[in-house]
Amino acid sequence: MVLIREKINQLTDKKVWLAPLAGVTDKSFRTICKQCGADVVVSEMVSADGLLYSRERSIKYAQFTEIQRPFGIQLFGSDPLKMAKAVEIILTKNPDFIDINMGCPVRKVIKKGAGAALMKRPEIAGKMVSEIKRALSGVHLPVSAKIRSGWDKFNINVIEFSRKLEDSGLDIICFHARTKSQMYSGHSDWSLIKKLKENISLPVVGNGDIRTEEDAIEMFSTTGCDSIMIGRGAIGKPWLFMEIKKVLKNEKKQDIDLKEKFNIIKEHCLLAIKDKGETLAVREMKTHLSNYTKGFNGSSKIRNYVNRSFNMKEILKTIEGLYSE
Ligand SMILES: Cc1cc2nc3c(=O)[nH]c(=O)nc-3n(C[C@H](O)[C@H](O)[C@H](O)COP(=O)(O)O)c2cc1C
Numbered sequence: 001m002v003l004i005r006e007k008i009n010q011l012t013d014k015k016v017w018l019a020p021l022a023g024v025t026d027k028s029f030r031t032i033c034k035q036c037g038a039d040v041v042v043s044e045m046v047s048a049d050g051l052l053y054s055r056e057r058s059i060k061y062a063q064f065t066e067i068q069r070p071f072g073i074q075l076f077g078s079d080p081l082k083m084a085k086a087v088e089i090i091l092t093k094n095p096d097f098i099d100i101n102m103g104c105p106v107r108k109v110i111k112k113g114a115g116a117a118l119m120k121r122p123e124i125a126g127k128m129v130s131e132i133k134r135a136l137s138g139v140h141l142p143v144s145a146k147i148r149s150g151w152d153k154f155n156i157n158v159i160e161f162s163r164k165l166e167d168s169g170l171d172i173i174c175f176h177a178r179t180k181s182q183m184y185s186g187h188s189d190w191s192l193i194k195k196l197k198e199n200i201s202l203p204v205v206g207n208g209d210i211r212t213e214e215d216a217i218e219m220f221s222t223t224g225c226d227s228i229m230i231g232r233g234a235i236g237k238p239w240l241f242m243e244i245k246k247v248l249k250n251e252k253k254q255d256i257d258l259k260e261k262f263n264i265i266k267e268h269c270l271l272a273i274k275d276k277g278e279t280l281a282v283r284e285m286k287t288h289l290s291n292y293t294k295g296f297n298g299s300s301k302i303r304n305y306v307n308r309s310f311n312m313k314e315i316l317k318t319i320e321g322l323y324s325e
Contacts, residue, residue: 004140008171010070011097011142012203012226015039016216016244017174019207019231020074020099020146024287028271030068032264033234037241040227041068045101048077048086062093070096072144076104078113080124084131097142097172100128105148105180116148116180122161126168133169144172144205149192152181158192159199166202174205174229193223205229213253216244236291239264262323265292269312282310289315296322 017040018025018033025033030041043061050058064071073095077083087098102125104115111117118125125145132143145165150156162173175196177188188208197204206225210216211233219228234240239256247253268288272281282289290303302318309315 004142004171007070007096007140008142008203011040011072011144012172012205014220014248015205015227016241016248017205017207017227017229018042018234018241019176019229020044020101021231021235024235026272026275026284027064027068028268028275028281029238029288030071031065031271032238032268033241034068035267036238036264037245038230038234040070040072042072042074042099043095045074045076045104046086046090048075048079048083051075051086051089052082062090062095064093064095072097072099074099074101074146076101076109076114078117078124080128080131083128084135087132087135091136091139091141095141097144098132098136099174100132100143100145103146103148103176103180105183110180116151119148119157119161119180120151120155122157122164125161126164129165129168129170142171143169144174145170146174146176146207148175149177149179149189152179155179156192158196162196162200162202166200170202172205173200173202174207175225176207176229178208190219190223193219193225197224197226203227207231209233211240213240213243213247217247236288236294238268258323262320265319265323266316269316273312278312279310282312282315289319292319293322 016038018030018038020042022044025044034041046061047058062073073090075083075086101115102118109115149158175193177190177192193206203226205227206219206223207229210219210228210230216228219225239261242256272285286307289306293299293302293306306315
């Protein structure tokens with residue numbers, strides 16, 4: 001019991017998480033964010049069915065390196081018993097916690113009754129938590145769930161839903177305060193994060209729309225959440241974690257210079273090449289690379305070039321040119 005408490009504290013005591021972002025937060029990006037100061041990182045979402053049928057892609061998504069600890073594997077699925085079975089497989093990977101996806105709004109996922117569809121079925125969601133905890137009995141591994149505010153603005157059920165998960169044995173709530181219908185539009189309603197925190201005893205990780213160190217401080221101070229989670233704000237800007245950690249330590253705000261930023265980008269590219277080989281690394285890094293070139297003079301021309309090129313050395317030379325101006 002003490003052991004799991006300590007593990008939960010390691011994840012929630014004023015920590016800064018990198019959010020799971022399918023297609024973005026792969027192994028190399030997670031490592032870069034970790035090196036920049038992210039305290040906790042999570043895998044991209046892994047299909048429970050995929051794991052049960054030994055699908056290579058699902059197994060690959062669950063892989064991580066030691067530097068990424070504490071590391072969570074995020075699972076999605078709709079059947080509590082299958083999810084519990086998938087957890088047994090995941091245990092062989094030795095992660096630090098398991099996260100259950102209860103917030104994905106993508107049609108393909110919802111159609112199967114997974115992701116945010118679970119918020120319409122609190123009984124199933126609760127059973128999922130209790131079955132997963134049962135599969136983990138004696139292992140002392142925290143279980144978190146990543147949820148939204150509810151299905152749509154007429155069905156905001158985050159408080160009752162979270163209570164159900166808490167009663168079922170959940171350890172941590174990660175809360176992206178948008179409804180499923182909002183997808184990524186509008187704003188994350190931070191007043192709901194505050195309300196959740198006031199109405200539940202589980203640690204709450206607040207999420208949605210943190211783009212700067214000021215946002216991070218504001219999320220902590222206005223909601224009372226235990227930790228924060230950053231997704232899109234870190235794309236093209238992994239050094240955001242450095243900036244946030246500095247202000248959280250009450251150190252003076254200090255801009256990171258262009259040279260240091262370029263070195264981080266270069267390291268990211270090299271890690272990706274090491275992980276997947278150059279061709280795949282360039283292809284899969286297009287989102288990152290174009291975000292690294294945003295905001296500079298003539299950046300759309302440069303992005304066009306980066307999008308057409310398959311030579312990482314050339315791409316890096318172009319980006320270095322931008323970052324040395
Ligand atoms: C491209 C993309 C992929 C995402 N993939 C996942 C995912 O695999 N699992 C998940 O729980 N949330 C996923 N999300 C949601 C994010 O984790 C996060 O909750 C959301 O982007 C709001 O936080 P932000 O404003 O800091 O980005 C994804 C979001 C985006 C934009």
